[in-house]
Amino acid sequence: MAPLSETRESLIIQVKNPENRVAWEEFVSIYRPVIVRTAVARGMQLADAQDLAQQVLLAVASAISRWEKRDKTTRFRHWLSKITRNAIVNALSRGPKDRAAGGSSIQELLAQYQQPDVETVSLIDWEYRRELYLQAARIVQKDVQNETWQAFELTVIDGMSNQEAAEVLGKSLGTIYTARCRIMQRLRDEIAEMEASEQ
Known part of the structure:
Protein backbone atom coordinates (compact mmCIF):
# COMPACT_ATOMS: atom_id res chain seq x y z
CA MET A 1 0.00 0.00 0.00
CA ALA A 2 1.37 3.42 -0.88
CA PRO A 3 2.01 5.87 1.95
CA LEU A 4 -1.00 8.06 2.67
CA SER A 5 -0.62 11.80 2.18
CA GLU A 6 -1.83 14.19 4.84
CA THR A 7 -4.18 15.98 2.47
CA ARG A 8 -5.79 12.82 1.12
CA GLU A 9 -9.57 12.55 1.19
CA SER A 10 -11.31 9.98 3.35
CA LEU A 11 -11.03 6.44 2.03
CA ILE A 12 -14.77 5.95 2.41
CA ILE A 13 -15.48 9.07 0.34
CA GLN A 14 -13.03 7.87 -2.32
CA VAL A 15 -14.62 4.41 -2.41
CA LYS A 16 -18.01 6.00 -3.12
CA ASN A 17 -16.63 6.93 -6.53
CA PRO A 18 -16.97 3.73 -8.63
CA GLU A 19 -14.19 4.93 -10.93
CA ASN A 20 -11.61 5.01 -8.13
CA ARG A 21 -10.12 1.51 -8.39
CA VAL A 22 -7.08 2.38 -6.25
CA ALA A 23 -9.31 3.35 -3.31
CA TRP A 24 -11.42 0.22 -3.76
CA GLU A 25 -8.31 -2.01 -3.80
CA GLU A 26 -7.06 -0.34 -0.62
CA PHE A 27 -10.50 -0.73 0.96
CA VAL A 28 -10.61 -4.44 0.06
CA SER A 29 -7.05 -5.00 1.33
CA ILE A 30 -8.13 -3.66 4.73
CA TYR A 31 -11.64 -5.07 5.09
CA ARG A 32 -11.59 -8.44 3.27
CA PRO A 33 -9.28 -10.08 5.87
CA VAL A 34 -11.36 -8.52 8.65
CA ILE A 35 -14.58 -10.02 7.27
CA VAL A 36 -12.99 -13.44 6.65
CA ARG A 37 -11.46 -13.68 10.15
CA THR A 38 -14.71 -12.51 11.74
CA ALA A 39 -16.72 -15.14 9.85
CA VAL A 40 -14.25 -17.90 10.81
CA ALA A 41 -14.37 -16.76 14.44
CA ARG A 42 -18.17 -16.99 14.30
CA GLY A 43 -18.05 -20.63 13.15
CA MET A 44 -17.70 -20.65 9.38
CA GLN A 45 -15.25 -22.74 7.38
CA LEU A 46 -12.48 -20.73 5.70
CA ALA A 47 -13.75 -21.32 2.14
CA ASP A 48 -17.28 -20.30 3.17
CA ALA A 49 -15.89 -17.26 5.00
CA GLN A 50 -14.05 -16.20 1.84
CA ASP A 51 -17.25 -16.56 -0.20
CA LEU A 52 -19.11 -14.57 2.45
CA ALA A 53 -16.47 -11.82 2.33
CA GLN A 54 -17.03 -11.54 -1.40
CA GLN A 55 -20.80 -11.31 -0.86
CA VAL A 56 -20.39 -8.63 1.82
CA LEU A 57 -17.98 -6.61 -0.34
CA LEU A 58 -20.39 -6.77 -3.28
CA ALA A 59 -23.21 -5.62 -1.00
CA VAL A 60 -21.04 -2.77 0.30
CA ALA A 61 -20.03 -1.78 -3.24
CA SER A 62 -23.67 -1.53 -4.26
CA ALA A 63 -24.73 0.50 -1.21
CA ILE A 64 -21.73 2.57 -0.17
CA SER A 65 -22.86 5.55 -2.21
CA ARG A 66 -25.79 5.85 0.23
CA TRP A 67 -23.70 5.55 3.42
CA GLU A 68 -23.37 8.82 5.33
CA LYS A 69 -21.63 9.85 8.52
CA ARG A 70 -24.48 11.42 10.48
CA ASP A 71 -22.43 12.56 13.48
CA LYS A 72 -19.15 11.97 15.32
CA THR A 73 -20.37 8.63 16.71
CA THR A 74 -21.24 7.18 13.30
CA ARG A 75 -18.65 4.59 12.36
CA PHE A 76 -18.37 2.84 9.04
CA ARG A 77 -17.19 -0.31 10.86
CA HIS A 78 -20.51 -0.51 12.74
CA TRP A 79 -22.40 -0.42 9.45
CA LEU A 80 -20.03 -3.04 8.02
CA SER A 81 -20.35 -5.22 11.13
CA LYS A 82 -24.14 -5.19 10.79
CA ILE A 83 -23.90 -6.32 7.16
CA THR A 84 -21.30 -8.94 8.05
CA ARG A 85 -23.27 -10.28 11.01
CA ASN A 86 -26.43 -10.61 8.94
CA ALA A 87 -24.54 -12.37 6.16
CA ILE A 88 -22.94 -14.78 8.68
CA VAL A 89 -26.28 -15.56 10.33
CA ASN A 90 -27.86 -16.11 6.90
CA ALA A 91 -25.03 -18.38 5.78
CA LEU A 92 -25.02 -20.44 8.98
CA SER A 93 -28.80 -20.81 9.05
CA ARG A 94 -29.27 -21.79 5.39
CA GLY A 95 -29.31 -25.40 4.36
CA PRO A 96 -26.36 -26.77 2.37
CA LYS A 97 -28.22 -26.74 -0.96
CA ASP A 98 -28.90 -23.00 -0.93
CA ARG A 99 -25.75 -21.89 0.87
CA ALA A 100 -23.96 -21.03 -2.36
CA ALA A 101 -26.83 -18.98 -3.77
CA GLY A 102 -25.95 -15.35 -3.21
CA GLY A 103 -27.65 -12.26 -4.44
CA SER A 104 -28.94 -10.81 -1.17
CA SER A 105 -29.25 -7.11 -1.50
CA ILE A 106 -27.84 -4.78 1.11
CA GLN A 107 -31.32 -3.78 2.22
CA GLU A 108 -32.24 -7.43 2.87
CA LEU A 109 -29.06 -7.97 4.88
CA LEU A 110 -29.64 -4.85 6.96
CA ALA A 111 -33.36 -5.38 7.49
CA GLN A 112 -33.21 -8.94 8.75
CA TYR A 113 -31.66 -8.22 12.16
CA GLN A 114 -32.29 -4.83 13.66
CA GLN A 115 -30.68 -5.47 17.07
CA PRO A 116 -27.01 -4.53 17.24
CA ASP A 117 -24.78 -7.52 17.85
CA VAL A 118 -22.19 -6.31 20.35
CA GLU A 119 -20.05 -9.42 19.90
CA THR A 120 -19.75 -9.03 16.12
CA VAL A 121 -19.19 -5.26 16.39
CA SER A 122 -16.43 -5.92 18.92
CA LEU A 123 -14.94 -8.67 16.76
CA ILE A 124 -14.99 -6.47 13.65
CA ASP A 125 -13.31 -3.66 15.61
CA TRP A 126 -10.66 -6.07 16.94
CA GLU A 127 -9.99 -7.58 13.49
CA TYR A 128 -9.90 -4.11 11.94
CA ARG A 129 -7.25 -2.97 14.44
CA ARG A 130 -5.32 -6.18 13.80
CA GLU A 131 -5.42 -5.61 10.04
CA LEU A 132 -4.25 -2.01 10.43
CA TYR A 133 -1.34 -3.25 12.54
CA LEU A 134 -0.41 -5.89 9.93
CA GLN A 135 -0.51 -3.33 7.11
CA ALA A 136 1.46 -0.78 9.14
CA ALA A 137 4.01 -3.45 10.05
CA ARG A 138 4.57 -4.28 6.37
CA ILE A 139 5.15 -0.60 5.59
CA VAL A 140 7.47 0.06 8.54
CA GLN A 141 9.45 -3.17 8.12
CA LYS A 142 10.38 -2.15 4.56
CA ASP A 143 11.64 1.24 5.78
Missing part, protein backbone atom coordinates in the same frame (compact mmCIF):
# COMPACT_ATOMS: atom_id res chain seq x y z
CA VAL A 144 13.95 0.13 8.61
CA GLN A 145 17.12 -1.89 8.88
CA ASN A 146 16.72 -5.61 9.48
CA GLU A 147 18.40 -5.48 12.91
CA THR A 148 16.11 -2.66 14.03
CA TRP A 149 13.06 -4.71 13.06
CA GLN A 150 14.54 -7.80 14.76
CA ALA A 151 14.96 -5.84 18.01
CA PHE A 152 11.30 -4.85 17.87
CA GLU A 153 10.15 -8.35 16.93
CA LEU A 154 12.17 -10.05 19.68
CA THR A 155 11.06 -7.68 22.44
CA VAL A 156 7.47 -6.85 21.49
CA ILE A 157 6.20 -9.82 19.50
CA ASP A 158 8.28 -12.64 21.01
CA GLY A 159 8.22 -11.17 24.53
CA MET A 160 11.96 -11.28 25.05
CA SER A 161 13.44 -8.80 27.53
CA ASN A 162 15.51 -5.92 26.16
CA GLN A 163 18.59 -7.43 27.83
CA GLU A 164 18.03 -10.85 26.20
CA ALA A 165 17.47 -9.23 22.79
CA ALA A 166 20.67 -7.21 23.21
CA GLU A 167 22.60 -10.42 23.87
CA VAL A 168 21.02 -12.27 20.95
CA LEU A 169 21.66 -9.43 18.49
CA GLY A 170 25.04 -8.42 19.94
CA LYS A 171 23.84 -4.84 20.52
CA SER A 172 23.78 -2.53 23.51
CA LEU A 173 20.73 -2.34 25.75
CA GLY A 174 20.24 1.30 24.69
CA THR A 175 20.26 0.34 21.00
CA ILE A 176 17.55 -2.28 21.58
CA TYR A 177 15.45 0.11 23.62
CA THR A 178 15.78 2.88 21.01
CA ALA A 179 14.96 0.52 18.12
CA ARG A 180 11.89 -0.79 19.93
CA CYS A 181 10.62 2.73 20.73
CA ARG A 182 11.22 3.99 17.18
CA ILE A 183 9.37 1.07 15.60
CA MET A 184 6.45 1.39 18.02
CA GLN A 185 6.15 5.11 17.26
CA ARG A 186 6.32 4.51 13.50
CA LEU A 187 3.58 1.86 13.81
CA ARG A 188 1.39 4.25 15.82
CA ASP A 189 1.92 6.97 13.23
CA GLU A 190 1.10 4.68 10.28
CA ILE A 191 -2.03 3.35 12.01
CA ALA A 192 -3.18 6.86 12.92
CA GLU A 193 -2.71 7.94 9.30
CA MET A 194 -4.71 4.96 8.01
CA GLU A 195 -7.49 5.56 10.53
CA ALA A 196 -7.61 9.27 9.68
CA SER A 197 -8.18 8.32 6.06
CA GLU A 198 -11.49 6.68 7.02
CA GLN A 199 -13.01 9.50 9.04
